[in-house]
Amino acid sequence: MRKHPLIALxxxxxxxxxxxxVLADPPRAGAQATPPAPLGHPVDSSFLPSFADVAGRRTxxxxxxxxxxRPGVCEPVERCLADSIxxxxxxxxxxxxxxxxxxxxxxxxxxxxxxxxxNNALFAGGPELVVQTVEExxxxxxxxxxxxxxxxxxxxxxxxxxxEVEIPYAMNDPSSGAVFSExxxxxxxxxxxxxARNRKSTPxxxxxxxxxxxxxxxxxxxxxxxxxxxxxxxxFTWLASGMEHxxxxxxxxxxxxxxxxxxxxxxxxxxxxxxxxxxGTAGGASIVTLGGEADAVFADIxxxxxxxx
Amino acid sequence: MLGILxxxxxxxxxxxxxxxxxxxxxxxxxxxxxxxxxFDLSKVNGTAPGGAVSGDGVDDAAEDIRxxxxxxxxxxxxxxxxWEGGTFPEVLEQFDEAAAERAxxxxxxxxxxxxxxxxxxxxxxxxxxxIRVLFDAETDPVGAVATTRFVADGQLDRGGPMHVIHxxxxxxxxxxxxxxxxxxDVAGAVASGPRLTGPGAAQPEPGPSS
Numbered sequence: 001m002r003k004h005p006l007i008a009l010x011x012x013x014x015x016x017x018x019x020x021x022v023l024a025d026p027p028r029a030g031a032q033a034t035p036p037a038p039l040g041h042p043v044d045s046s047f048l049p050s051f052a053d054v055a056g057r058r059t060x061x062x063x064x065x066x067x068x069x070r071p072g073v074c075e076p077v078e079r080c081l082a083d084s085i086x087x088x089x090x091x092x093x094x095x096x097x098x099x100x101x102x103x104x105x106x107x108x109x110x111x112x113x114x115x116x117x118x119n120n121a122l123f124a125g126g127p128e129l130v131v132q133t134v135e136e137x138x139x140x141x142x143x144x145x146x147x148x149x150x151x152x153x154x155x156x157x158x159x160x161x162x163x164e165v166e167i168p169y170a171m172n173d174p175s176s177g178a179v180f181s182e183x184x185x186x187x188x189x190x191x192x193x194x195x196a197r198n199r200k201s202t203p204x205x206x207x208x209x210x211x212x213x214x215x216x217x218x219x220x221x222x223x224x225x226x227x228x229x230x231x232x233x234x235x236f237t238w239l240a241s242g243m244e245h246x247x248x249x250x251x252x253x254x255x256x257x258x259x260x261x262x263x264x265x266x267x268x269x270x271x272x273x274x275x276x277x278x279x280g281t282a283g284g285a286s287i288v289t290l291g292g293e294a295d296a297v298f299a300d301i302x303x304x305x306x307x308x309x
Numbered sequence: 310m311l312g313i314l315x316x317x318x319x320x321x322x323x324x325x326x327x328x329x330x331x332x333x334x335x336x337x338x339x340x341x342x343x344x345x346x347x348f349d350l351s352k353v354n355g356t357a358p359g360g361a362v363s364g365d366g367v368d369d370a371a372e373d374i375r376x377x378x379x380x381x382x383x384x385x386x387x388x389x390x391x392w393e394g395g396t397f398p399e400v401l402e403q404f405d406e407a408a409a410e411r412a413x414x415x416x417x418x419x420x421x422x423x424x425x426x427x428x429x430x431x432x433x434x435x436x437x438x439x440i441r442v443l444f445d446a447e448t449d450p451v452g453a454v455a456t457t458r459f460v461a462d463g464q465l466d467r468g469g470p471m472h473v474i475h476x477x478x479x480x481x482x483x484x485x486x487x488x489x490x491x492x493x494d495v496a497g498a499v500a501s502g503p504r505l506t507g508p509g510a511a512q513p514e515p516g517p518s519s
Contacts, residue, residue: 039424039427039428039465039471039499039500039501040424040471040498040499040500040501041417041422041424041498041499042497042498043417043418043475043495043496043497043498043499044418044495044496044497045415045418045493045494045495046492046493046494046495047408047411047412047492047493047494048480048492049407049408049491049492053407054407232454232456232478232480232494233354233439233441233454233456235454235480236356236441236443236452236454237356239356239443239452240356240357240358240359240360240443243357243358243445243446244358244359251445251451252443252444252445252446252449252451252452253445253451253452253482253483255451256443256451256452256482257452257482257491260480260491260492
């Protein structure tokens with residue numbers, strides 16, 4: 001029997017329509033028409049470049065130098081004595097950092113000068129010679145340096161409206177102006193300088209002072225992170241102040257990138273230590289002698305930028 | 310009788326393929342024009358060692374930064390021709406290498422995400438930008454922080470509204486003649502349904518003031 005052509009067409013069209021529907025939207029379980037899944041996702045994400053992103057995976061070493069330059073006493077900043085010298089090691093792989101202070105009376109070989117107190121390296125050859133001295137003493141390559149002065153430190157701290165510092169013990173040193181009770185305190189520029197200069201009202205003189213200077217750096221780091229969390233635009237208050245009061249071999253753009261990376265450093269994970277040594281004399285002057293214990297600390301930080309707590 | 314059935318079946322098939330909401334070959338639906346979008350610069354500052362700076366250098370840098378952020382939001386939310394199957398290549402072009410690597414792992418933080426194909430169009434409602442540029446001693450721009458507030462309404466292919474609320478803080482550096490994002494902090498949501506308005510509605514917080 002010959003089929004009617006319209007029936008064939010009807011069957012074809014029906015198959016086409018139903019099949020198309022099946023292919024286009026397969027039936028779901030229950031055969032009930034269910035509403036489509038709601039579209040959407042939350043947005044909550046942040047990223048700051050780490051030191052690894054900025055400088056690669058290698059360990060970074062930065063030298064922070066504080067000059068005792070003062071108007072009418074000693075100028076310029078880079079040709080006075082180094083009142084504070086700190087080697088900062090940053091390990092991008094571990095996400096950690098260390099601050100190693102050098103007592104300013106450390107009696108060490110200064111390239112081209114001879115064995116002298118380390119603070120004389122700045123006077124003898126500027127920040128580059130301090131870098132060279134520390135490189136040969138510790139056995140590291142220093143990537144960059146920062147140099148500031150008493151006035152520079154005061155102005156920087158004031159420009160960011162003070163920093164919080166954990167004062168480790170009560171101090172009363174009229175000569176530096178360090179009169180503090182123990183505990184976390186908000187310090188302005190003048191107070192910060194007094195705290196960082198005090199060595200008479202401390203348990204261990206020059207060693208304690210160097211350690212306290214490390215505490216100032218940690219206080220500044222904590223404040224820096226808090227400021228940026230509160231208002232990202234304050235990054236430039238910090239940077240502009242740093243660019244005005246710090247001498248460095250970094251370009252402004254490198255400073256900007258490093259400052260972003262610094263935001264990723266947790267101050268609680270930074271080890272702050274001072275190079276151990278003994279007290280002695282040389283040419284009638286009081287000096288700090290660095291022996292085997294110091295060599296062990298140097299080997300520790302040179303290895304990966306990190307110090308044992 | 311059979312003719313009626315055939316016509317009915319043809320009509321049903323045609324409706325399914327060409328006319329229903331979300332039809333694979335939409336006929337009769339007008340293509341929605343892509344909205345023009347550029348952020349409103351509500352605040353621009355320049356900072357250099359020694360204090361604030363202003364002038365053409367600040368304005369030029371701000372314009373270039375706006376271009377980068379305009380491109381980010383247009384490619385991520387507004388222009389379907391730039392979504393490219395949910396890969397959003399032009400979005401990633403606005404980041405530097407390290408940030409692009411991180412952003413590519415969370416692309417939906419800057420885009421409609423893998424559900425973009427369900428969206429018919431997005432129209433910006435609010436786009437506000439604040440910029441602060443850092444200059445070096447030679448007055449060359451070396452970095453910038455920018456905050457954005459972006460709100461948009463859209464429509465789904467299957468019908469029904471959707472919306473985007475996005476707030477961002479971006480850290481940018483000049484690289485090769487344009488500004489690239491090196492760091493970010495973003496918050497907000499992409500959601501179907503109408504955007505709530507009025508008191509108590511979820512809105513992105515305004516960017517920090519400078």
